Amino acid sequence: MGRNETVLNATPSLAARTGNFFHRYANPGRFLRLGARLQPWLTWPAIVLSIAGIVWGLFLSPADWQQGDSVRIMYVHVPAAWLASSGYMGLAVCSLLSLVWRHPLADLAAVEIGPVGASVTAICLATGSLWGKPMWGTWWVWDARLTSVLVLFFLYLGHIALIRAFDEPQRGYRAAAILGLAGAVDLPIIKFSVQWWNTLHQPDSITLTAAPTMSTNMLWPLLVCTVGFTFGFAAILVARLRAAVMESRVRTALAMRRGRAEAQDSEPDLSGAVA
Amino acid sequence: MTRKSRRLWLVGGCLIGLGTATALTLSAFSSNIVFFMAPSQVHAHPPAADRTIRLGGMVVAGSVRQQKNGDTPVSQFDVTDGQDAVTVHYEGILPDLFREGQSVVAIGSVLADGSFRASEVLAKHDETYMPKEVAEALRRSGKWDPRYGKAPDAASWNSMTKSATSQDKAAPQHGS
Amino acid sequence: MTHLPYIVAAYGMTIGLAVILGTSAALRLRRARARLAAIERPSRADSRAGGASAP
Numbered sequence: 001m002g003r004n005e006t007v008l009n010a011t012p013s014l015a016a017r018t019g020n021f022f023h024r025y026a027n028p029g030r031f032l033r034l035g036a037r038l039q040p041w042l043t044w045p046a047i048v049l050s051i052a053g054i055v056w057g058l059f060l061s062p063a064d065w066q067q068g069d070s071v072r073i074m075y076v077h078v079p080a081a082w083l084a085s086s087g088y089m090g091l092a093v094c095s096l097l098s099l100v101w102r103h104p105l106a107d108l109a110a111v112e113i114g115p116v117g118a119s120v121t122a123i124c125l126a127t128g129s130l131w132g133k134p135m136w137g138t139w140w141v142w143d144a145r146l147t148s149v150l151v152l153f154f155l156y157l158g159h160i161a162l163i164r165a166f167d168e169p170q171r172g173y174r175a176a177a178i179l180g181l182a183g184a185v186d187l188p189i190i191k192f193s194v195q196w197w198n199t200l201h202q203p204d205s206i207t208l209t210a211a212p213t214m215s216t217n218m219l220w221p222l223l224v225c226t227v228g229f230t231f232g233f234a235a236i237l238v239a240r241l242r243a244a245v246m247e248s249r250v251r252t253a254l255a256m257r258r259g260r261a262e263a264q265d266s267e268p269d270l271s272g273a274v275a
Numbered sequence: 276m277t278r279k280s281r282r283l284w285l286v287g288g289c290l291i292g293l294g295t296a297t298a299l300t301l302s303a304f305s306s307n308i309v310f311f312m313a314p315s316q317v318h319a320h321p322p323a324a325d326r327t328i329r330l331g332g333m334v335v336a337g338s339v340r341q342q343k344n345g346d347t348p349v350s351q352f353d354v355t356d357g358q359d360a361v362t363v364h365y366e367g368i369l370p371d372l373f374r375e376g377q378s379v380v381a382i383g384s385v386l387a388d389g390s391f392r393a394s395e396v397l398a399k400h401d402e403t404y405m406p407k408e409v410a411e412a413l414r415r416s417g418k419w420d421p422r423y424g425k426a427p428d429a430a431s432w433n434s435m436t437k438s439a440t441s442q443d444k445a446a447p448q449h450g451s
Numbered sequence: 452m453t454h455l456p457y458i459v460a461a462y463g464m465t466i467g468l469a470v471i472l473g474t475s476a477a478l479r480l481r482r483a484r485a486r487l488a489a490i491e492r493p494s495r496a497d498s499r500a501g502g503a504s505a506p
Contacts, residue, residue: 050469058462062406066372066421068453071404076465100283119468127461134454136397137370143310181290185297196301197308198331200380205402211430214404232469239476246483253490 028245031105035242042235049228056221064218073131075221079229080124081149085187087117087233088152088180091159092187095180098173105241107173108248110180111163112240116233118156125153136200144193145201148186155183311380313356322385329382330363330391331399332356336375336422354379354391361385365393372398376422401425405432 057075064071091113097106128146129139140146163176194203206212212219301308311331312322322328331354338353338360347367353360363381373379373396383393403426405413410426413419419427 054462054466058458062408063453064404065407065410066374066377067400067404069458070454072458073461074404076461080465096286099286100279116472119472123465123468126464130457130461130464134457135370135372135400137372137395138397141310141397144308181286182293184290185294189297189301197305197310198313199310200397200399202400202402205404211428213402213426213429215406215409215429215432217406218404229469232473236472236476239480243476243480243483246480246487250483250486250490253487 028105028249032242032245035238035245039235039238039242042231042238046228046231046235049224050232051228053221053225053228057225061218061221062215067135070131070134071218073127074218075225077124077127077131078222079226080120080127082226083229083233084117084121084124084149084152085190086230087113087120088155088183088187091117091156091180092184095177098177099181105245107169107177108244109237109241110159110173110176112237112244114156114160114163116236116240118153118160120233121149121153121156125149141200143199143201144197145190145199148190148193152183152186152190155179155186159183313359314354314361315356315359317361317385317391318359321389324385324387327382327384327394329380330354330361330393331378331380332361333378334373334375335360338362339375354381362390363393363396364390365396367396369396370398372400374421376420376424403429405429 053075057072061072061075063069091110094103094106094110094113097103098110125146128149132141133139159176159180162179163172166172166175193199194201205214206219206222214222311329314330314332317328317330333355335353335355339350340352341348341350343349344366348369349364349366350369351362351364353362355361363383365381365383378399378401380397380399381391381393382395382397383391386392405426409432410421413426413432414421
């Protein structure tokens, strides 16, 4: 596979040359130390808050006056929708760092965000469907909100495919970064679709500009679930990214060892050492 | 560094261009992105009789007539957007959330007499979520009737329902 | 509860996916760490010319 060794080998020299703020954190060793320290502070709050939020939402919060118990699907649907959008926001930031600053850790992060983001988007769509059938009377409609979230899902899938599509990983990173950045125009469309056009989907209950249109004993479990799921998303991402950095180190070490062995065999086959 | 800043400007320029193009496209097609037409739009621009459209609005309180045609329920109700109303005929089971004052989207076509024959009725609920007791208390306080409009601000529920429960305590004496 | 099957399906799906993503990430991290440790130990040893073992 030989994906990242050339990038990560180049990192220290790049960092030394520019002294750029970003590149200090592009140092994989520094990231591994930071990630190992951070991991328990993400994982444990994620587990505790998610379980608390789910129990609260499922058993302790009140049923809605007109939706009955179906409103409880909100406690998984809304966090999934929030993470689908914010995950893509993270992907777009990584794409920018990759395109402009050639930030190697951003490339690895983009590879890892893709599948996790696509999964939460799928959960958002599926739980929305399961909520729509009993309440609206339909699994799916082609209104602006639902369609723009489906587009987001396909953007994630396209990114996943594109970033792995090239033999030379650098080309995949560039191409996927362009897609990731261009796809970011979908984010404001998702956010404002329910205000700009009339849709079957209701407007947001929680906004920055107005008080939430929800009773507090429903708002609290929703907030706890959202914070818990967000920690979970971050914990999974950091774990995957740490694993990716370690895997690339393993590949680098193997390639170096192979190169050394070939040099000892006094066969200067450079292509083997590079690939 | 110059290469980096050139890349930054290039990426920024592309993004602005792409954003503008998307915004223009969306505003040009915004009438097609709209999921449903309001009754006043249907009256202003009546669609062709065979064209399937989606009609959205609020079910007018007191306009719902329901009867049974064999096993299938047949219903008739008015849908309004506050300016105009269209009578909808629908044969089939209405969604659970259907009620007077609820927003609905009816899929079907306009008949020659200006009424609307729906093949499907979807309920559109609003973004207000509240427990049954709060809704009950609001209704009893007389400050909100779900048949005539949206629930009041969540921030005001507490004071409203408080006055409702104090009225309740007083109510039995008057009633008996 | 009304519409119980829909609620159960939504929660089951979410919890199931969270568990799958979480455990797969944890297993992948553990495997990567083990492989890295296995690969770094001999190389460190031969760079120190067979000196004292790593702390």
